[in-house]
Amino acid sequence: GARIEAEALTKIFRGAAGPAVDGVDLAIHAGEFMTLLGPSGSGKTTTLNMIAGFEEVTSGRILLDGSDLVRLPSYRRNLGMVFQNYALFPHMTAADNIAFPLRQRKVGKKEIARRVGDALELVHLGEHGNRLPSQLSGGQQQRVALARAVVFAPRALLLDEPLGALDKKLRESLQLEIARLHRELGITFVFVTHDQEEALALSDRIAVFRNGRIEQVGTPAELYETPASHFVATFLGDSNIFTGQVRGGLVDTGWCELHARAAADTDGTGPVALVVRPERLRLGKPGGPGANVLSATVTHVVYQGAFRRVFVRFDGGVTGQIRDTATGEGRTVAAGERVEVHWAADAGILVPD
Ligand code: ADP
Ligand code: MG
Structure with missing residues (x-):
């Protein structure tokens, strides 16, 4: 897994009254499960998108294992990404969706078949490779998206509210799946949520966002037992x-x-x-x-x-x-x-x- 560091990371959208992300400093350890937690509009998605390369940085730096990413295009950062809405190609089978990043990287046919098979097994969808997304449940579609995001052995996995569209029971079972994936893959996870229970359950550490800034970073127990502010105390627990x-x-x-x-x-x-x-x-x-x-x-x-x-x-x-x-x-x-x-x-x- 890669170490990811943000230094004075800032994003000001054109025409916006103030920064969406306002001088964020954050060091994510290699292999860590780091959660960005905060209310809607606090800058979590914008931060993640700047790490992913989907959003241009206004100022500041992003380092991946010590080297600056800011001028590297998204596809060369080698980061996996999972979104709330799954973002699967609707006309492709589950297996073809998972194969897509390997085809982009010109991996050979045999190797693709092997790795897609492994990725389907990893998310317990071994029998469903030939189904179209419309023939899968929401939870199964998100498993396909997870498999697609890790099949090319990314240096880190970025997840933006991946369980937000699922009902409570399914959300809890997929939480366990994501924790297991993190253990088995051993790569860095950066996980965005506004759900404090989800953050407490999954994370090695949590960064609490408020108005584009980080209010506190710590382990779940540190944040719960020694919140640094009124806001953190009331947002968590x-x-x-x-x-x-x-x-x-x-x-x-x-x-x-x-x-x-x-x-x-x-x-x-x-x-x-x-x-x-x-x-x-x-x-x-x-x-x-x-x-x-x-x-x-x-x-x-x-x-x-x-x-x-x-x-x-x-x-x-x-x-x-x-x-x-x-x-x-x-x-x-x-x-x-x-x-x-x-x-x-x-x-x-x-x-x-
Ligand atoms: P979160 O993911 O924590 O809900 P976002 O990062 O999506 O927050 O948004 C942070 C702030 O930036 C919000 O005020 C939002 O309205 C604004 N914002 C997000 N995307 C854009 C955009 N493309 N153009 C202008 N403002 C944006
Ligand atoms: Mg968001």
């Missing part, structure tokens, strides 16, 4: 957010004062948000001292099988949620009930707001 100022080592929200790890370090530095994940909150009174305790009213409870989501309104008016895993008698709460909610000082994450 559910969270309770208490905004305020740090004063005297406490987070002063205007309606309560909260303990937080390392709060003293940010004393007087400006507005902060205290982020607490729903599984870190507990119902009831704390067992010992040093915890945060707030009174709240339950607004609704959603049963999820293994746990309940308990939605509350804290007395200061802020809404929040608790992931309650307690089972058995006597511990259920209901809408309208008054409750106490507590969490340890080190369960919260302090970020600039």
Whole structure:
């Protein structure tokens, strides 16, 4: 797999008010599964298309194993690409679609037959080589597109929301297929999605995009456990957010004062948000001292099988949620009930707001 680096990568579309991609720096390790995650319009596709060579770079550099790609045409970059809409040739069979990049590269007939057979096996479509795309399901068509993108042994595979057109069940099974492909091929994957669950499930690392810039890069656990900003905290996973100022080592929200790890370090530095994940909150009174305790009213409870989501309104008016895993008698709460909610000082994450 190839190492891919973007340096101050920028794209300004003609006539646009501002840059679509705004000075992106990103180093993707050889063989890594890197996800570009962000809301619609945040510049993910434009970044991927500049790496692929489908979109001209306004300024900045893209390096593949250390050498500059910017002036290399798309077909010479040797990168595989998969799109949301499959982009198969409708009049060609699955096998002919997969053979296409090999024919372009003037590979011999026998070698093409062998490699197309292997690629069909790789995506578990061994029996379907003679079908036209219209005779295949959406999931099968995307497997053909995956086979076509890897059949010529590219240095990296670029995937732009490849599961976006599929329903939930199929999406989850193809997620597993893509993870398996990554393991078996060992090449670098750059995967674009706006779906945070998909990003957490698949990635070695995630780059969170916002307004054409990268807000944070890290492993799924790093982003979930130590988000660098309010935006990252709310984009990845559910969270309770208490905004305020740090004063005297406490987070002063205007309606309560909260303990937080390392709060003293940010004393007087400006507005902060205290982020607490729903599984870190507990119902009831704390067992010992040093915890945060707030009174709240339950607004609704959603049963999820293994746990309940308990939605509350804290007395200061802020809404929040608790992931309650307690089972058995006597511990259920209901809408309208008054409750106490507590969490340890080190369960919260302090970020600039
Ligand atoms: P994402 O893939 O994260 O949804 P895009 O990279 O597609 O975001 O778009 C980033 C920004 O660039 C958006 O504001 C979008 O409207 C704009 N944009 C994308 N493609 C073009 C284009 N061909 N011409 C002008 N503006 C574009
Ligand atoms: Mg896009």
